Amino acid sequence: MPIHWEYAHAPESTDHVQYEKQYGLFIDGAFTHYDPSKSFDSLNPATRELLYQCTQADEKDVDAAVKAARKAYEEHWGSGKGSTRGKYLYRIARMLQERAREFAVLESLDGGKPIRESRDIDIPLAAAYFFYYAGWADKLAYAFPAKKVTPLGVCGQIIPWNFPLLMLAWKIAPALACGNTVVLKPAETTSLTALKFCELLQDIGLPNGVVNLITGPGQTGEYLVNHDGIDKIAFTGSTGVGKKIQQSIAGRNIKSTLELGGKGAYIIFEDASLNEAVEGIVNAIFFNQGHVCCAGSRLLVQEGVADRVIELLKQRMATLIVGDPLDKNTDVGAINSQNQLNTIQRYVDIGLEEGAECFQCEGNIPSSGFYFRPTLLTKVSQSSTVVQEEIFGPVLTVQTFRTTQEAIDKANNTPYGLANGIWTDKGSKIFHVGSQLRSGVVWSNTYNKFDPTSPFGGYKESGKGREGGVQGLAPYVHLESNVEAEI
Amino acid sequence: MILDRIPIDAIGVQERVDRICSRSIKKESKLQALDLALRMMDLTTLEGSDSAGKVRQLCNKAMHPYTELPNIPSVAAVCVYPNRVKLAKEILKDSEINVASVATAFPSGMSSLEIKLDDVRYAVEEGADEIDMVISRGAFLSGDYALVYDEIAQIKEACAHAHLKVILETGELGSLEHVRMASDLAMEAGADFIKTSTGKIQPAATMPVVLVMLQAIRDFHHKTGKTIGMKPAGGIRTSKQAIQYLVMVKEILGERWLTPDLFRFGASSLANDVLMQWVKEKTGRYQSLNYFSND
Numbered sequence: 001m002p003i004h005w006e007y008a009h010a011p012e013s014t015d016h017v018q019y020e021k022q023y024g025l026f027i028d029g030a031f032t033h034y035d036p037s038k039s040f041d042s043l044n045p046a047t048r049e050l051l052y053q054c055t056q057a058d059e060k061d062v063d064a065a066v067k068a069a070r071k072a073y074e075e076h077w078g079s080g081k082g083s084t085r086g087k088y089l090y091r092i093a094r095m096l097q098e099r100a101r102e103f104a105v106l107e108s109l110d111g112g113k114p115i116r117e118s119r120d121i122d123i124p125l126a127a128a129y130f131f132y133y134a135g136w137a138d139k140l141a142y143a144f145p146a147k148k149v150t151p152l153g154v155c156g157q158i159i160p161w162n163f164p165l166l167m168l169a170w171k172i173a174p175a176l177a178c179g180n181t182v183v184l185k186p187a188e189t190t191s192l193t194a195l196k197f198c199e200l201l202q203d204i205g206l207p208n209g210v211v212n213l214i215t216g217p218g219q220t221g222e223y224l225v226n227h228d229g230i231d232k233i234a235f236t237g238s239t240g241v242g243k244k245i246q247q248s249i250a251g252r253n254i255k256s257t258l259e260l261g262g263k264g265a266y267i268i269f270e271d272a273s274l275n276e277a278v279e280g281i282v283n284a285i286f287f288n289q290g291h292v293c294c295a296g297s298r299l300l301v302q303e304g305v306a307d308r309v310i311e312l313l314k315q316r317m318a319t320l321i322v323g324d325p326l327d328k329n330t331d332v333g334a335i336n337s338q339n340q341l342n343t344i345q346r347y348v349d350i351g352l353e354e355g356a357e358c359f360q361c362e363g364n365i366p367s368s369g370f371y372f373r374p375t376l377l378t379k380v381s382q383s384s385t386v387v388q389e390e391i392f393g394p395v396l397t398v399q400t401f402r403t404t405q406e407a408i409d410k411a412n413n414t415p416y417g418l419a420n421g422i423w424t425d426k427g428s429k430i431f432h433v434g435s436q437l438r439s440g441v442v443w444s445n446t447y448n449k450f451d452p453t454s455p456f457g458g459y460k461e462s463g464k465g466r467e468g469g470v471q472g473l474a475p476y477v478h479l480e481s482n483v484e485a486e487i
Numbered sequence: 488m489i490l491d492r493i494p495i496d497a498i499g500v501q502e503r504v505d506r507i508c509s510r511s512i513k514k515e516s517k518l519q520a521l522d523l524a525l526r527m528m529d530l531t532t533l534e535g536s537d538s539a540g541k542v543r544q545l546c547n548k549a550m551h552p553y554t555e556l557p558n559i560p561s562v563a564a565v566c567v568y569p570n571r572v573k574l575a576k577e578i579l580k581d582s583e584i585n586v587a588s589v590a591t592a593f594p595s596g597m598s599s600l601e602i603k604l605d606d607v608r609y610a611v612e613e614g615a616d617e618i619d620m621v622i623s624r625g626a627f628l629s630g631d632y633a634l635v636y637d638e639i640a641q642i643k644e645a646c647a648h649a650h651l652k653v654i655l656e657t658g659e660l661g662s663l664e665h666v667r668m669a670s671d672l673a674m675e676a677g678a679d680f681i682k683t684s685t686g687k688i689q690p691a692a693t694m695p696v697v698l699v700m701l702q703a704i705r706d707f708h709h710k711t712g713k714t715i716g717m718k719p720a721g722g723i724r725t726s727k728q729a730i731q732y733l734v735m736v737k738e739i740l741g742e743r744w745l746t747p748d749l750f751r752f753g754a755s756s757l758a759n760d761v762l763m764q765w766v767k768e769k770t771g772r773y774q775s776l777n778y779f780s781n782d
Contacts, residue, residue, distance in 0.1 A: 002746045005519055005737060010511035116509055275702055276499025283502070319738040328511035425494035445496050 026198040028068035029208030045112035057214035072209030082138030089134030112334030126169035132452035133173035151179030153231035161187035162291040257465030262418030265411035266296030272423035294419035344393030351386040417459030576614035587617035594685035639676035652680035670703035680716035691721025720753025
C-alpha cells in the first residue's frame, strides 16, 4: 500500500544570529549613528516584516567616505606591501568561514534565498574569492609580465541584491589585493550581510578607511558615481543603470567595469543527455529564484526532443519545494521585493497577452511573503517581449530550433551577451557551437558554475570587464610598460 | 538486437544525486521513512557457510527484529541460496515474510542455460516466492544483447508464479550508459524487479547507479504502463543512506513506488541501524548496538 510521504519542516535555527535593529554607515573604521531623519526600512521578503532599518547616506556622507578611503590609500594602503594586504584578505576569508552559519542565515533572512543556497553556495564562494585574491596580493608582478603594476586609488563599488555577500566579495577582494581602497554601496533591500561584514573588518583589525560602506537607495549610488574623488567605478546591476553610469563618467578620468543584465540561451541538442539537461535547467533558471544575471532564461531545444524535454521538466518541477527560505528543504525561496514580484508578474502577463501559454508549479506556496511559482512560457518566439527582455525571475521561455546554425543564430540574436549553455553529448559540437556564441561565459553540459579562478563578464550590453581569475585584477590596476624588462 | 543508447552525463547525474542528498528528513517524515525502510528490507544471507542454524537465526531476526517495543514492522523478505529455501519457508510459514532465492549459478552466472533453468525450477519447487537471477555480463559486454534477453525471458518462464528480480551486477558493467541499457533490456525481457548487485563484488549499489535505474523504470512505465520494481543491494549500511534512496524514489518515480511491492533494500546490517534510529525517534533516547541482536 503506497503512502503519502511529505518532508517535515526542517528549519535552520536563527537563535545564534545577532544583528542590530538600526544601523548607521561604516566610515573610516567606525559605524556612524543611525539617523532616523534619513532612515529606510529593510524587510524580510518571506514575511514582509520589518527586519532592520538603515541610514541613507547623503552627499556629505558619501564625501566623508570617499575622503576616508583617499586618506587610507595615500597614507599606507596604496604604497604598502602586498603581503600585508594578503594577510588582511586571508583573515577576512578565514573569519567568513568561521562565521559562515550566521552569515548564511542572515543572507536568507534579508534577501529571501533558500538557506541551502546561502549555506552551500553564497557564503563558501564569498570566502573562496577572498582566499583567491589574498594569494595574488603580493604576486601582482607575475600577473602582468613585463608590466609595472600600480593601484588606481579609491574605487566606488555598487552591488545588487541577488547575491549580496558574494557580489561584495567579487568587488572588495580584487580591489584590496591590488592596493586600492573602497567605498561600497550595497543594494537598498539587502544591506545586512554587508553591515555584518564591516563588523568583521573591525574584528580582524583592517586599518580605518580601507573599506567604507554607504547604505542607501539609487540616489546614494549617484552621489558616489558623481564624486570627484573616485578613480574607478565598479557596478553590477541592470543594463539601464549601467548606461546611466557610463553617461555620468564620460569625459572624466575614471575607469569602469560593468556587470549588467543577461538573457542567456540554454541550448539542448537532440543528442544531449536529456535527464541531466533538465536537471541543469533547474540550476539555470530556478536557482536563486531566477535572480541571476547569467541565468539560462531562454530554453532553445531541438524540435525532435522538445516534447520529451518539456515533459521531463514538468515532472522535475513538480518536486520543487517553494517555501520558507529558512527551511533546509526549500528549493525556491522568496522573491526579493514587492517591486521585483510586480515586475515578474507584469512580464508573465505581457507574455500571455502576446499569445504565450503558461505552465506553473502546482501545490502550496506561502502567502505570507513575496513568492512566485516557477513558470514555463511556451508558444513564444524570438520577437516576444518575454524572450527579448530580462525578467529576472523563475520564468523560462521555450523555443525550438532545427539546425545547429539556427541555435547559434537565435542564441546570439540579443543585445545581451553574458552567458549561454550548450547541452550535447558530442564534444566536437561543444567546440563548434561554443566558439561561435557571443557571450562572456559558455557552459557545456552544466550551468551556473562559478569559481574564483574563472573570469566572469559580458559581451555587448551585458557589460565590460571581467571579475574573477587573473583577468579580474586588470580592472583594478594601472599597467605601464616595464622598460627595463623589455631591454 | 539493437538497444537504444541513451546518452548519460555522469557529472550531471552526480548533481542530481547531490541535490537529493541535501534533503533534510526529520521528525514525522523521518519516522515514516524508517518504518518504510524496515518494511522494504530483504534480509540476506548468501554464504557458502550458511548452515541450517544460520538460516534459522536470520528468519528469527526477520520475524522478531526487536522485542522491546511493540508495533515494529516486519521485513519484506528473507533471501537465501536455493538449498535453504525449504527450511526458510517452513520457519516463516505463519508470517507474511516472503522467501526470495538467488538462482542461475549465482553470483557469476557462468554456466549453461539448462543448468541455470534447472536452478530456478528447483528453487521454485522448494517454495521460493521470488527469484533473484543474474544476467550474463560477459555476453552483455561483448554486445550479445540477444543472448542476455533470451536468457531472461526463458528464466522468467521457469519462474512460473514466482516474481523475478534481475540482477544487473552494475559494478561490472563499466558505465552508467551500460546500466541504463541493461535495465531497459531486462524490463523488456520480463523482469518484475531490476536489482543492482549480487553483493559479492565492489562497487555494489551506488546512488548514481540507482538514479539511472529509477529513470529507466520511469521511462518504461511511460512507454508501456507497466510498474517495475527496483532493489539496490549491497553497501547500504546506514539509515541515512536508506532515507536518501527513499527521497530518490519519491522524486524520480513518485509515491506510488514507496511500497515493498515495488522497492526493496537488499541488506543485512542495515536493519540494526534503522531499528536504532527508529527507537531513538520513538523514545527520544540514543541507542547502542549492544541493545540490538547481532544475527
